[in-house]
Amino acid sequence: MQLPYPNMRVASLLNCACDPGVLTDEQAHTAMQLHLDCTVDRCLVRRRARTTLVEAGKCVLDGRALQP
Template sequence: MPAELMTLTVIAAVVAGMGLIVYFLPSIIDPDGTPESSVPAGEILHRVASEDTCHHAPEIGYTVDDAHAMMRERLDCTIDRCAAKRMAYTTLVESGRIVPASERHVR
């Protein structure tokens, strides 16, 4: 029994020591809590959002012929990530040249 109690005591002491190290070590290493070269989260989110698209869409939109050409040019792009292809796709859907898969089953 005393050996088991000693083992449990050692384990409890090790766990408590590890907890103290994990809790206090960051404040010992960096008392401020902020790195010198930190970047605000808002700036990171803005940068990621601007990189979310592989090709930018024009502000005025596409004609139907331009939309067809854009769809052929952007074969490797998806409409989820490519604003140019998404606008071309939307133009073709609105003109009735493409019927989305979800609408095909309804008709």
């Protein structure tokens, strides 16, 4: 059984190893909540969500997050 499109999008947010692609601000916020215990170094979903929110001006990174 194939999931309807909106549910497929939610399902793509659950797998840390799968880049979900372009996210809306709302989807990025949901992804950040779903992956609270993840780091951007290991979780592609959290990395994409953080990037989306930073680019939208909804999240400002601490100086520690900008250091290599």
